[in-house]
Amino acid sequence: METMPVSLQQLAAGISIGLGALGAAIGVGIIGGKAMEALGRNPEAKDVIQQSIILPIVFAEATAIYALVISILIIFVG
Amino acid sequence: MINEIKKNSKKIVFVTIFIIAITSLLGGAIGEIFGLGFASFPFPLISVAPETLFSIGNYNFSNTTLTLIISGIIVVTLGFFATRKMKEVPSGLQNFFEVVFDLFASLGKSFGGKKITKLIPIVVIFFLVIVTANYVGLLPIAGSVGRIESFEEWFHHNRDERVELVQNNSSIIKSGLNAKELEELVTVRILLNSDQRFVAFDDSGIIPFGRGEQQKVSISNIVNLDIGTLNSIENRLLKGEALSNGEQDYLHKVEEQIHNGVVVQKFESAQGKTVDLEGKKVGLLIPFFRAATTDITFTLSLALLAVLIIQITGIASLGFKGYGAKFISFKRGFMHLLVGPLEFIGELAKIISFTFRLFGNIFAGEILLVSMSFLLPFLGALPFMALEFFVGVLQAFVFALLMIVFSSLAAEDHSKSGQHEQNEHNQEREKLPSSV
Numbered sequence: 001m002e003t004m005p006v007s008l009q010q011l012a013a014g015i016s017i018g019l020g021a022l023g024a025a026i027g028v029g030i031i032g033g034k035a036m037e038a039l040g041r042n043p044e045a046k047d048v049i050q051q052s053i054i055l056p057i058v059f060a061e062a063t064a065i066y067a068l069v070i071s072i073l074i075i076f077v078g
Numbered sequence: 079m080i081n082e083i084k085k086n087s088k089k090i091v092f093v094t095i096f097i098i099a100i101t102s103l104l105g106g107a108i109g110e111i112f113g114l115g116f117a118s119f120p121f122p123l124i125s126v127a128p129e130t131l132f133s134i135g136n137y138n139f140s141n142t143t144l145t146l147i148i149s150g151i152i153v154v155t156l157g158f159f160a161t162r163k164m165k166e167v168p169s170g171l172q173n174f175f176e177v178v179f180d181l182f183a184s185l186g187k188s189f190g191g192k193k194i195t196k197l198i199p200i201v202v203i204f205f206l207v208i209v210t211a212n213y214v215g216l217l218p219i220a221g222s223v224g225r226i227e228s229f230e231e232w233f234h235h236n237r238d239e240r241v242e243l244v245q246n247n248s249s250i251i252k253s254g255l256n257a258k259e260l261e262e263l264v265t266v267r268i269l270l271n272s273d274q275r276f277v278a279f280d281d282s283g284i285i286p287f288g289r290g291e292q293q294k295v296s297i298s299n300i301v302n303l304d305i306g307t308l309n310s311i312e313n314r315l316l317k318g319e320a321l322s323n324g325e326q327d328y329l330h331k332v333e334e335q336i337h338n339g340v341v342v343q344k345f346e347s348a349q350g351k352t353v354d355l356e357g358k359k360v361g362l363l364i365p366f367f368r369a370a371t372t373d374i375t376f377t378l379s380l381a382l383l384a385v386l387i388i389q390i391t392g393i394a395s396l397g398f399k400g401y402g403a404k405f406i407s408f409k410r411g412f413m414h415l416l417v418g419p420l421e422f423i424g425e426l427a428k429i430i431s432f433t434f435r436l437f438g439n440i441f442a443g444e445i446l447l448v449s450m451s452f453l454l455p456f457l458g459a460l461p462f463m464a465l466e467f468f469v470g471v472l473q474a475f476v477f478a479l480l481m482i483v484f485s486s487l488a489a490e491d492h493s494k495s496g497q498h499e500q501n502e503h504n505q506e507r508e509k510l511p512s513s514v
Binding site: 068 | 442
């Protein structure tokens with residue numbers, strides 16, 4: 001769009017990915033922390049924990065990726 | 079003697095890495111500030127929509143379609159050769175495919191049980207296609223080898239797009255302009271407002287000049303912009319008046335300069351140095367190959383297929399009425415009437431999440447690779463290539479895993495299962511005394 005000033009576009013893109021990444025980082029940190037705790041309580045469950053932690057982490061990252069897509073769309077497609 | 083060779087070879091490796099690191103540091107974008115950017119390259123064109131290579135009528139054949147065809151051929155060829163002379167104890171290619179199949183079969187069994195076994199081959203196909211599509215985008219030729227779109231082509235393409243946009247949506251420009259005047263108005267608007275920068279190529283028109291950012295030519299250096307004339311042309315066209323002779327001459331000159339598409343004057347780079355590129359052709363690089371999953375169309379089609387398969391699994395297990403009862407049912411209590419539409423919205427959200435998770439990861443990886451190799455030419459992209467390999471496999475695995483999980487959720491039966499098992503359990507207990 002030629003009507004939106006470029007500075008507002010860039011600000012919007014920055015805020016979008018900034019807040020999205022903040023949420024994702026906190027989420028992944030909590031998941032990792034709980035996994036470490038569980039590992040410490042029961043070191044024999046290492047394989048199970050490693051297998052099952054991938055899915056929650058990917059879900060937590062996915063929302064950050066949505067925010068990234070929005071910010072890319074804001075910058076490159078108006 | 080062998081120990082000496084080993085120590086020497088270690089030294090040689092370290093020295094080589096050191097030399098490459100220094101070269102890349104001095105040659106890239108960081109070295110440009112000190113005037114030494116000999117290995118830098120111009121920032122390639124990043125666009126969310128895939129670039130078209132050629133168009134047949136109304137259909138634009140894009141570079142992601144080409145890559146998708148190649149990855150499809152790779153998957154089918156590998157699968158063909160893996161199933162020739164199959165042995166009881168697998169080895170080689172057959173082993174690889176059996177590992178993948180076994181992984182998803184065990185996952186399917188642990189999540190869904192018997193209802194999902196028919197789904198496993200489809201899930202494996204999704205996984206293999208997505209992994210291949212992600213990896214073909216990491217090959218060395220992807221993203222850097224391509225054709226050069228000249229300035230004239232870019233301009234005409236942009237102008238036609240905007241003219242069509244205005245013609246379809248008449249609220250943008252509210253006066254009645256005929257076709258030629260509309261073209262002129264859009265030309266003037268593009269010249270005034272566009273901040274697209276271009277790359278100058280050498281005389282053969284194949285290799286761009288180095289020195290990266292310094293060479294990015296803006297439109298004012300290709301076409302002599304006279305802001306006053308352009309503004310007055312725009313005002314006259316919007317009011318519906320005819321253009322004066324001087325303005326028409328100016329427009330003719332502008333058209334000629336667009337047709338030539340060469341740099342017409344020296345300009346100052348952002349570092350304050352004068353750049354002399356007069357007479358060089360400008361253009362944009364359109365790569366021939368681009369990872370297929372960076373195309374929203376492809377990921378959207380995959381997502382739609384996946385959700386369709388999930389619905390079909392649910393309907394096949396529960397029957398049409400049984401599956402529809404998850405969304406609308408008057409026999410399951412009041413809360414279910416409210417929750418049903420939310421479930422339906424959840425299905426739509428699945429489509430969007432499938433699409434954008436895959437697209438966002440791979441596209442962001444591409445941008446990351448491009449910007450890292452722009453900053454540090456040879457070494458900068460290495461750790462991120464490793465990340466990209468990991469992410470490619472992981473996202474494909476997550477796509478397939480989510481298909482399995484959602485299908486097993488769709489196929490499970492909330493209403494009757496608890497009671498059914500309880501009845502069976504009671505019948506078993508009642509039978510025992512008579513048999514004894």
